[in-house]
Amino acid sequence: MDIANQKGGVGKTTTAVTLAQALTLQGRRVLLVDLDPQGHVATALGVEKADGLYRLLVDHEPLPAVVQPARPNLDILPSNKRTEAAKRHLTTVDFRERALAEALRDAPYDLIILDCAPSFDVLHVAALAASDFLIIPTRLDHLAIDGVNELLASVGQMRQMGGHAELAGILPTFFDRQTRETAEQMRSLADAFGAYVWPPIPQDTRAREAPAYGQTLLEYAPRSAAVMGYPSEHEARIGGYLAALARLVDVLA
Amino acid sequence: MTGKAGAGRRSALDPAVAEILGQFQQRDRLAALSPADRKRAWKDRARNRVIIDMPVNLEAALNQAARREGVSFSALVAFLARHALGQWRQGQIDLGPYKRPSRSMRFEFVLQVPDDD
Numbered sequence: 001m002d003i004a005n006q007k008g009g010v011g012k013t014t015t016a017v018t019l020a021q022a023l024t025l026q027g028r029r030v031l032l033v034d035l036d037p038q039g040h041v042a043t044a045l046g047v048e049k050a051d052g053l054y055r056l057l058v059d060h061e062p063l064p065a066v067v068q069p070a071r072p073n074l075d076i077l078p079s080n081k082r083t084e085a086a087k088r089h090l091t092t093v094d095f096r097e098r099a100l101a102e103a104l105r106d107a108p109y110d111l112i113i114l115d116c117a118p119s120f121d122v123l124h125v126a127a128l129a130a131s132d133f134l135i136i137p138t139r140l141d142h143l144a145i146d147g148v149n150e151l152l153a154s155v156g157q158m159r160q161m162g163g164h165a166e167l168a169g170i171l172p173t174f175f176d177r178q179t180r181e182t183a184e185q186m187r188s189l190a191d192a193f194g195a196y197v198w199p200p201i202p203q204d205t206r207a208r209e210a211p212a213y214g215q216t217l218l219e220y221a222p223r224s225a226a227v228m229g230y231p232s233e234h235e236a237r238i239g240g241y242l243a244a245l246a247r248l249v250d251v252l253a
Numbered sequence: 254m255t256g257k258a259g260a261g262r263r264s265a266l267d268p269a270v271a272e273i274l275g276q277f278q279q280r281d282r283l284a285a286l287s288p289a290d291r292k293r294a295w296k297d298r299a300r301n302r303v304i305i306d307m308p309v310n311l312e313a314a315l316n317q318a319a320r321r322e323g324v325s326f327s328a329l330v331a332f333l334a335r336h337a338l339g340q341w342r343q344g345q346i347d348l349g350p351y352k353r354p355s356r357s358m359r360f361e362f363v364l365q366v367p368d369d370d
Binding site: 186 | 265266272273277
């Protein structure tokens with residue numbers, strides 16, 4: 001499962017960490033791979049950044065030697081600045097787009113979630129080649145949605161070259177239902193992608209605060225709007241990561 | 254997946270997304286109204302309107318009472334219904350003598366509304 005958007009600051013890592021942990025709470029064993037040299041997956045889970053990805057892809061160390069347990073049933077393959085060097089290394093090797101898929105082959109997990117950097121580079125291509133499904137978190141603004149279209153165009157090209165990643169869902173994040181821009185972009189997203197658009201994640205300052213305490217959103221604010229959604233007239237709650245989790249489980253079923 | 258964006262459009266919307274878009278549409282409709290119409294629309298939205306069967310003479314009596322008290326027909330009926338409901342809950346009103354067997358599949362009894370006291 002690839003979580004990607006070429007635009008930064010759209011909530012990729014929060015989405016990856018929250019969904020990964022939620023899946024472990026349902027009894028699944030999950031590996032969360034950080035493909036971003038900023039190493040924010042480790043930070044979000046209160047774990048030290050490390051060069052796990054570099055050691056896997058460049059030093060060819062076995063996967064169990066480079067993953068770190070972060071929570072029960074949740075391991076991470078951490079990143080740090082050395083991931084940049086791993087990218088440079090990958091550009092020099094043959095079949096580089098398959099490198100990640102090969103390195104993760106037979107990994108003993110129910111699901112592997114790949115948290116991509118906000119760029120379309122060799123690691124991102126490798127992530128798409130290794131993935132069965134793609135989730136695209138996006139803010140509801142014109143530039144971010146342009147990023148969705150760019151990414152989907154790249155996925156389309158990769159499929160023509162034999163890739164098999166399918167769009168699981170587009171996840172609107174930082175959803176502020178009061179603004180006109182949000183309404184317009186939500187409409188155009190729904191017009192373009194129909195049921196691929198998942199219920200949104202409400203804007204919630206607690207999602208931003210959680211990493212400062214080394215806690216995930218589910219630990220820091222399990223009843224927050226970002227997790228539970230916001231109240232509505234007809235349905236009990238709308239959106240939030242629990243709704244996204246339900247959509248994800250449907251996709252995986 | 255197909256198309257230029259690499260994803261085929263699924264025609265149906267996620268129900269929660271459809272509800273959000275409906276809320277946006279309703280907000281736009283309200284925004285297009287004049288302030289007075291908007292206020293009325295908000296009031297109407299908060300109202301719960303019901304249609305009930307009522308004998309003509311009872312309606313006339315209630316109308317007369319509402320005029321006498323200077324209140325609306327709806328408000329008087331709701332007020333009296335609230336009081337009568339409280340009395341029924343406390344066993345002060347017995348519906349037994351007014352029940353007649355019903356031929357309807359939906360209800361066991363027909364309740365005869367008593368004539369004016």
